[in-house]
Amino acid sequence: MTTNLFDDFDSVSAKQWKQKIQFELKGADYNETLVWTSPEDIQVKPFYTQEDSKNTFDVATKAADFSICQNIYVYDLEKSIERATDTLLRGADSIRFSIDNEAIDVTILLEKTPLNNRTVYFNLSFISIDFVNKIAAFAANSSAKIFLNLDPIGHLAKEGNWFTTKEKNNFETLQNICAKHPSISVLSINAALYQNAGANMVQQIAYALGHATEYFNQLSYQKQPIVFEIAVGTNYFFEIAKLRALRLLFSLIAKEYEANPNCHIIATPTKRNKTLYDYNVNMLRTTTECMSAILGGADAVANLAYDALYHKDNEFGDRIARNQLLILKNESYFDKVNNPADGSYYIETLTNQLAEKALNLFKDIEANGGFLKQLNEGIIKRKIQESADASQDLFDNGKEILLGTNKHPNKNDRMKHDLELFPFVKIKPRKTLITPIIEKRLAEKLEQERLSSEA
Secondary structure, X not given: OOOOHHHHOOOOOHHHHHHHHHHHHOOOOHHHHHOEEOOOOOEEOOOOOHHHHOOOOOOOOOHXXXXXXXXXXXXXXXXXXXXXXXXXXXXXXXXXXXXXXXXXXXXXXXXOOOOOOOEEXXXXXXXXXXHHHHHHHHHHOOOOEEEEEEOHHHHHHHHOOOOOOOOOOHHHHHHHHHHHOOOOEEEEEEOHHHHHXXXXXXXXXXXXXXXXXXXXXXXXXXXXXXXXXXXXXXXXXXHHHHHHHHHHHHHHHHHHOOOOOOOEEEEEEOOOOOOOOOOOHHHHHHHHHHHHHHHHOOXXXXXXXXXOOOOOOOHHHHHHHHHHXXXXXHOXXXXXXXXXXXXXXXXXXXXXXXXXXXXXXXXXXXXXXXXXXXXXXXXXXXXXXXXXXXXXXXXXXXXXXXXXXXXXXXXXXXXXXXXXXXXXXXXXXXXXXXXXXXXXXXXXXXXXXXXXXXX
């Protein structure tokens, strides 16, 4: 016989909870003391009940299926193959190859890496039908699942120019690739750019949707899922809700275009809150960000190494980043339950509020010419910059805290002689079609001042 223990207790209404809280506040104002407003203009209450989640939507997420993804930058072919092989043997489930040079022999790269039943993502700084043909030829005789992650609009937003192609334009190249290789996922949306540049969550979702809609409008779209590359920040519950809201809204929009409604999300911790000084705190930040990504329903999580800002790719940093995910999967059991956020009145309410606000912004973008038009006119960059300036002001005034940086810094830290990479915004003088959207960390100015004062 099953007994419902909750039947032994009287139900308590939201009104009763609020009355009890107000009594405990002893005259302090409830709203001023306990209610805070997020950068997305969402008022966050101290408690939520079933009454708050009456109008929420079901969002199916599969935390049990998330894969651990390792980023591999391909420059030396043999070393990259060796590194990818070692990574897979030591716990990674999938690989993301970043390739800048079209001369890289991708056939050898794929054939010599043990990729059976693995997932392979590409991050290419060029677009080439011939290069894709080589990848497709491998995929046709392999059990590996391939995601090309081609994103000309994302390249335009980040670099200020389209890819150089032999065809008339980038969309013609994409259309030819989609038509020739219908069994491979071709398209990707680099929404991580918007987060790393300072966009708030509503903007991130709306811009990602507008970005995707441009491909729906421009292409006779294939039926393979679009990949969303998402950066996850430190606002734990909001980030869970962000991924859920994105998946919900994309499904609605994709169905209108008769496209595949099931997007594929690969999540990476944001760079925006990472720091040069007291860099070990970065491991704490990336751990909670990876947790948000998993609980929010990311299909793959590619962790960011704690020293990624200032060290070149190295085995130790990669191993620590990978082991963080292995601990979450194998010791914290994050892969044991699907839809883990279901039933959380707070997360379901946040999901609904973020989705509503993002949908309104998306509709406004579409009503004013679409995402690409606003990107070309500089509107998207300006809106992101406004949000970035607001969060930068909070950081500069100590209201946005990064421990070890603008609160409780270790004055004995010395980093000047440990820099292998330039950790600040890089200016590349060049002629561009539009002003690119620039990624920038909150701590950059403060860190530059500290570096300049080091003995």
